[in-house]
Amino acid sequence: MTGCTATYAGIHCREVTKDYGKGESRVRALRGVTVDIEPGELTLLVGPSGCGKTTLISILAGTLDVTAGDVEVLGVALNELSKEAKTAFRAANVGFVFQQFNLLPALTAAENVAVPLVIRGASRSSAVAQAKRLLEAVGLGERVDTRPGELSGGQQQRVAIARALVHKPRLLVCDEPTSAVDAKTGHRVMELIRELALSPDRVAVVVTHDARVFSFADRIITLEDGRVANDERVHPDVTPVDKEGRS
Amino acid sequence: MYWIAWKMLTGDRSKYWAIIFGITFACVLIAEQAAIFCGIMLRTTSQIRDIHDADIWVMNANLRYIDDLKPIADTAFLRVRGVKGVAWAVNFYKGAAQAQLENGNYQSVILLGVDDATLVGAPQTLILGRVGDLQFPDAVLVDEAGYRYMWPGEPFRLGRTIEMNDHRAVIVGIFKASYTFSTQPIFYTRFCRATLFVPATRRSLSFVLAKCSPGESPDVVAQRIHEQTRLQALTRNQFSWLTMSYYLERTGIPVNFGSTVLLGFIVGTAIAGQTFYLFTVENLRQFGALKAMGMSDHRIVRMVFVQAAVVGSVGYCLGVGLATALGIFLQHLRPLMSFFLPWQVLALTGAGVLLIVLLSSLLSIRRLLVLEPGMVFQ
Numbered sequence: 001m002t003g004c005t006a007t008y009a010g011i012h013c014r015e016v017t018k019d020y021g022k023g024e025s026r027v028r029a030l031r032g033v034t035v036d037i038e039p040g041e042l043t044l045l046v047g048p049s050g051c052g053k054t055t056l057i058s059i060l061a062g063t064l065d066v067t068a069g070d071v072e073v074l075g076v077a078l079n080e081l082s083k084e085a086k087t088a089f090r091a092a093n094v095g096f097v098f099q100q101f102n103l104l105p106a107l108t109a110a111e112n113v114a115v116p117l118v119i120r121g122a123s124r125s126s127a128v129a130q131a132k133r134l135l136e137a138v139g140l141g142e143r144v145d146t147r148p149g150e151l152s153g154g155q156q157q158r159v160a161i162a163r164a165l166v167h168k169p170r171l172l173v174c175d176e177p178t179s180a181v182d183a184k185t186g187h188r189v190m191e192l193i194r195e196l197a198l199s200p201d202r203v204a205v206v207v208t209h210d211a212r213v214f215s216f217a218d219r220i221i222t223l224e225d226g227r228v229a230n231d232e233r234v235h236p237d238v239t240p241v242d243k244e245g246r247s
Numbered sequence: 248m249y250w251i252a253w254k255m256l257t258g259d260r261s262k263y264w265a266i267i268f269g270i271t272f273a274c275v276l277i278a279e280q281a282a283i284f285c286g287i288m289l290r291t292t293s294q295i296r297d298i299h300d301a302d303i304w305v306m307n308a309n310l311r312y313i314d315d316l317k318p319i320a321d322t323a324f325l326r327v328r329g330v331k332g333v334a335w336a337v338n339f340y341k342g343a344a345q346a347q348l349e350n351g352n353y354q355s356v357i358l359l360g361v362d363d364a365t366l367v368g369a370p371q372t373l374i375l376g377r378v379g380d381l382q383f384p385d386a387v388l389v390d391e392a393g394y395r396y397m398w399p400g401e402p403f404r405l406g407r408t409i410e411m412n413d414h415r416a417v418i419v420g421i422f423k424a425s426y427t428f429s430t431q432p433i434f435y436t437r438f439c440r441a442t443l444f445v446p447a448t449r450r451s452l453s454f455v456l457a458k459c460s461p462g463e464s465p466d467v468v469a470q471r472i473h474e475q476t477r478l479q480a481l482t483r484n485q486f487s488w489l490t491m492s493y494y495l496e497r498t499g500i501p502v503n504f505g506s507t508v509l510l511g512f513i514v515g516t517a518i519a520g521q522t523f524y525l526f527t528v529e530n531l532r533q534f535g536a537l538k539a540m541g542m543s544d545h546r547i548v549r550m551v552f553v554q555a556a557v558v559g560s561v562g563y564c565l566g567v568g569l570a571t572a573l574g575i576f577l578q579h580l581r582p583l584m585s586f587f588l589p590w591q592v593l594a595l596t597g598a599g600v601l602l603i604v605l606l607s608s609l610l611s612i613r614r615l616l617v618l619e620p621g622m623v624f625q
Contacts, residue, residue, distance in 0.1 A: 054624045054625065057624065058621040058624050061539070063539050063619070063620040063621035063623075064619070064621040084543065087538070087541055087542070087543050087544075087620075088541065088543075089541075090539065090540065090541040090620075091540065091541020091542070092541070094540075094541070096536070096539055096540060096623070098536065098623055098624070099624075100532070102532055102533065102535075102536035104251070104255060104258075104533050104536075105258060105533075106254040106255050106257070106258020106259070107251065107254055107255075107258075111254070115251065115537070115540065116540050116541070118248060118251065119248075119537070119540055119541050119542050119546075120541070124250055175624050
């Protein structure tokens with residue numbers, strides 16, 4: 001149930017509360033958040049700094065425990081998983097795109113992309129071969145052997161997206177994927193996420209406060225002071241993927 | 248998985264070499280000082296090791312090391328000969344003499360007197376002259392280093408005359424000897440001459456050298472000699488250890504060298520540990536990303552151990568290699584330098600390095616185990 005791929009697609013949060021610290025220094029980051037996120041659409045988590053976006057996405061990705069409430073991701077109740085089981089769950093089901101890319105500087109682009117496969121037990125050669133194919137798909141076929149330090153910000157983010165998708169995760173979480181790149185590159189990054197990440201059985205959640213990328217969303221959840229302030233479905237400029245995988 | 252650990256480690260060249268430098272530094276200090284210590288300890292037994300003919304040394308029951316001269320009765324060798332299992336037993340004199348050189352200067356020397364008839368105990372490797380020439384009147388052999396010390400820069404020449412205790416001595420041969428602890432010149436002569444080269448004493452016999460009969464165990468025969476003569480009888484190995492034990496227990500040599508070894512260990516641990524820890528801290532986001540992507544703590548720990556093993560192995564090889572090269576070079580430059588690198592020193596150094604990398608990696612592992620994968624979102 002934990003490490004293996006779950007059958008139920010979607011995210012269900014019920015009255016999720018998260019506190020940091022104890023006693024007088026306690027800070028409540030989430031105050032009873034209840035949301036349901038379905039696969040096949042791109043959901044943006046937006047809101048001002050300190051509203052709890054990053055906390056919520058960390059909980060959804062299984063990297064942070066809740067203080068109270070229930071979280072069910074892809075049919076798995078994360079609250080009930082041990083630390084080890086949660087680690088295995090992430091390895092099997094979650095793809096990450098980080099704000100600062102978090103690529104390993106000593107590895108080439110292809111090797112970086114191969115890491116999630118290696119974590120799941122693939123051999124280096126097969127993982128790198130698979131990674132190279134995906135890098136070609138994101139337009140970096142010529143830079144597979146380049147180290148992150150020699151790539152531009154946009155190229156690094158494309159490598160990060162390829163890394164997030166290489167093991168075909170059923171949950172993609174992106175933390176401010178456009179904040180470290182310019183507007184044009186950010187646009188291209190969001191296009192790429194829509195093109196490659198959206199599929200009928202994948203949940204895609206993007207944390208952002210970049211209003212320029214709102215047009216890519218199928219749904220925008222606005223958080224304020226640890227609560228859901230607004231939850232609206234929108235019509236993206238790009239045609240969303242339907243349940244049969246057609247766009 | 249290990250290739251990721253390897254690439255992460257070597258990706259930051261400056262840190263990689265800084266960690267290796269710390270380990271290498273510790274390794275050089277530990278190996279070098281331990282090897283010099285072993286060399287010095289070995290020198291305390293050089294006169295025992297240089298006499299190959301005898302299996303057993305018989306001496307005063309209270310003697311504590313080879314230079315602790317306590318003469319025994321001149322007839323002791325006859326009593327030893329009577330013990331079952333002894334093939335032969337001969338006199339052996341050891342003492343300190345004052346040699347007056349041709350220019351009038353005095354020089355303290357180690358005087359060794361071998362059996363008059365058989366010359367048992369005489370040096371085997373002569374550079375100039377023959378052992379048999381000791382049978383000439385007043386004949387002495389001098390060691391190579393002693394000759395160079397007394398007549399620096401002069402070519403080897405036989406026939407030089409010196410005086411000891413107002414008796415004439417003629418150098419008839421120059422031999423190679425292991426370096427001694429005191430580094431004084433060594434003179435070999437016949438037993439009867441040796442007793443003339445020093446002021447007369449009531450007893451003059453220092454040791455009896457004995458050989459076991461074929462098939463007899465030196466340990467057993469030595470025990471038998473002790474039981475029958477009440478003298479101390481030791482095999483060469485036992486006598487070597489008795490002598491070394493004295494220096495280990497009664498001198499500050501082990502403490503002095505030990506403190507340098509400890510210092511090397513502490514400095515090495517500090518440099519390597521700190522740099523390794525810094526390397527980990529600077530890569531926390533990368534490690535955090537790996538944990539977020541589903542890498543288990545168990546695998547993270549293995550990665551750190553692999554990294555520690557790599558720097559430990561490279562540092563050890565470099566350190567031992569450098570220590571060896573340095574020892575050989577210094578010994579070549581200054582032959583008096585004592586340097587002996589047995590496998591035990593290599594093992595000790597290896598254990599030291601193992602401890603350093605273990606301590607270093609444990610610091611890093613502790614930091615990584617408490618690292619929350621969620622930190623990559625912050």
